[in-house]
Amino acid sequence: MLKIENASVFFEGRGRIVHALDRLNLDIADGDFVVALGTSGCGKSTLLNAIAGFLPLSEGRITLDGRAIAGPGADRGVVFQKDTLMPWLDVADNVALGLRFAGLARKARREKAEGLLDLVGLRDFGRSFPHELSGGMRQRVGIARALATDPDILLMDEPFGALDSMTREQMQQLLVDVWHRTGKRIFFITHSIEEALVLGTHIIVMSPRPGRIVARYRADFVRRLAEGASLKEIRLSDSFGPLREEIRDILHRDPEPKEEAA
Numbered sequence: 603m604l605k606i607e608n609a610s611v612f613f614e615g616r617g618r619i620v621h622a623l624d625r626l627n628l629d630i631a632d633g634d635f636v637v638a639l640g641t642s643g644c645g646k647s648t649l650l651n652a653i654a655g656f657l658p659l660s661e662g663r664i665t666l667d668g669r670a671i672a673g674p675g676a677d678r679g680v681v682f683q684k685d686t687l688m689p690w691l692d693v694a695d696n697v698a699l700g701l702r703f704a705g706l707a708r709k710a711r712r713e714k715a716e717g718l719l720d721l722v723g724l725r726d727f728g729r730s731f732p733h734e735l736s737g738g739m740r741q742r743v744g745i746a747r748a749l750a751t752d753p754d755i756l757l758m759d760e761p762f763g764a765l766d767s768m769t770r771e772q773m774q775q776l777l778v779d780v781w782h783r784t785g786k787r788i789f790f791i792t793h794s795i796e797e798a799l800v801l802g803t804h805i806i807v808m809s810p811r812p813g814r815i816v817a818r819y820r821a822d823f824v825r826r827l828a829e830g831a832s833l834k835e836i837r838l839s840d841s842f843g844p845l846r847e848e849i850r851d852i853l854h855r856d857p858e859p860k861e862e863a864a
């Protein structure tokens with residue numbers, strides 16, 4: 603279980619304090635796919651960065667299967683919106699980067715990378731270089747790389763935000779397959795209500811100043827997708843529209859925050 607208990611983060615600067623997270627509680631169990639939704643500035647990335655160990659909490663604690671999180675670790679794989687691939691390494695070496703740091707021999711690294719590239723639909727691209735790939739393909743490499751160290755959870759900060767809508771749908775389907783086949787826990791950030799609904803087993807809606815969870819939902823659309831339903835069938839199913847509108851109403855109740863002047 604990933605347990606977030608009373609997590610608060612305050613940022614101080616230029617004479618003011620931003621309450622980015624306020625006593626937030628969240629459990630992410632094995633197999634959960636938790637999607638965080640919320641307007642800009644509500645603390646989604648702060649929460650993800652705290653789980654990743656990139657940022658310390660001001661108060662509270664986060665534990666992963668009983669271990670306190672005190673910094674980054676190979677037990678958490680991270681994927682960002684902007685790919686962070688090394689341009690001078692080929693795709694397989696990019697995927698295997700974490701394994702190199704873990705001391706695995708080159709042959710074993712390449713083998714593991716090939717298996718992961720197969721999982722994300724890039725079987726024949728191990729020897730290509732990042733600049734030869736499309737944006738969607740680079741995000742696939744990022745997902746394979748995040749999985750390479752066999753992490754206990756995948757943390758994804760708007761990974762499909764920069765992709766065109768067709769590629770985005772393909773990536774959603776791919777991620778559902780990866781989730782279904784690996785059984786990994788996932789924490790995923792998005793601005794898109796539809797994306798949250800099709801992907802999440804759990805959806806949390808956050809609001810800013812201070813950053814809090816204002817609504818929590820469970821959804822089973824992702825399981826139906828994993829079992830072969832199409833995105834179109836999901837979107838047209840009876841319960842999808844009303845839930846989407848309910849969440850939209852909550853988000854509109856909390857309009858985009860204005861940056862306060864210093």
Ligand SMILES: Nc1ncnc2c1ncn2[C@@H]1O[C@H](COP(=O)(O)OP(=O)(O)OP(=O)(O)O)[C@@H](O)[C@H]1O
Pocket residue numbers: 613614615620621622640641642643644645646647648649813
């Ligand atoms: N390093 C920092 N120093 C000062 N303030 C920060 C810092 N990082 C984030 N903040 C502030 O904390 C609040 C939450 O930011 P965060 O990036 O977590 O929001 P978000 O929900 O991820 O937004 P977006 O959807 O735009 O990425 C914002 O008001 C932001 O300005």
